[in-house]
Amino acid sequence: MKFFIDTGITEEIKEAQKRGWVDGVTTNPSLVAKAGKTHEELIKEICEVVEGPVSAEVLSLEAEGMISEGLELAKLGQQVVVKIPMGDEGMIAVRELASKGIKTNVTLVFSALQALLAAKAGASFVSPFVGRLDDIGSTGMVLIEEIRTIYDNYGFDTEILVASVRHPQHILEAALIGADVVTVPYGVLAKLSRHPLTQSGLDQFMKDAQKSIHT
Numbered sequence: 001m002k003f004f005i006d007t008g009i010t011e012e013i014k015e016a017q018k019r020g021w022v023d024g025v026t027t028n029p030s031l032v033a034k035a036g037k038t039h040e041e042l043i044k045e046i047c048e049v050v051e052g053p054v055s056a057e058v059l060s061l062e063a064e065g066m067i068s069e070g071l072e073l074a075k076l077g078q079q080v081v082v083k084i085p086m087g088d089e090g091m092i093a094v095r096e097l098a099s100k101g102i103k104t105n106v107t108l109v110f111s112a113l114q115a116l117l118a119a120k121a122g123a124s125f126v127s128p129f130v131g132r133l134d135d136i137g138s139t140g141m142v143l144i145e146e147i148r149t150i151y152d153n154y155g156f157d158t159e160i161l162v163a164s165v166r167h168p169q170h171i172l173e174a175a176l177i178g179a180d181v182v183t184v185p186y187g188v189l190a191k192l193s194r195h196p197l198t199q200s201g202l203d204q205f206m207k208d209a210q211k212s213i214h215t
Contacts, residue, residue: 004023004024008046017050025053026083027042027046043056043077053125054081056080056081056082058082058084063093067092067097086107090106094106094121105123112143128162133164148179162179165183
């Protein structure tokens with residue numbers, strides 16, 4: 001399974017890269033705003049340090065505007081994936097951009113039928129938001145299971161990019177289901193290598209090592 005880091009902070013990307021955690025990057029308008037840079041500046045900067053896909057989101061809500069923005073975003077780097085919101089207008093944009101060889105990531109997906117439509121339109125990635133579904137009392141991972149089944153049934157190439165990941169359990173469940181990608185904040189990724197038994201074992205080893213030094 002691929003790990004994308006969900007951030008607009010290049011320092012976090014570089015730190016994650018040192019640990020082999022970065023197969024790609026996702027951004028959104030909120031992350032861009034936090035970075036304190038223009039959208040264009042930030043995407044260019046990220047593309048300079050990342051070889052894998054970099055999702056950059058359009059701001060228009062009409063298909064024509066999405067297509068125009070998408071064409072401009074694609075010029076910022078060969079690894080740019082244009083992030084398009086789910087909806088009728090979005091599907092028009094995805095289909096048109098795909099016809100021009102531009103990769104797309106359909107975001108704000110909350111149902112398996114939406115994911116099916118995105119795949120049929122030619123999306124490269126589909127981003128179901130599991131955390132937000134959990135927030136309203138649904139089980140987000142059920143959606144991932146449904147999408148995986150549908151895509152396998154019909155041989156769609158669209159990759160399932162699990163988004164709105166809140167904790168390590170989401171990542172574990174996504175991996176067990178067979179999702180292609182998870183996009184995760186740096187803080188959640190940093191928790192994956194930690195375990196209380198690992199730490200207690202390390203502490204014991206160090207105590208024993210100190211004893212052997214002084215005997």
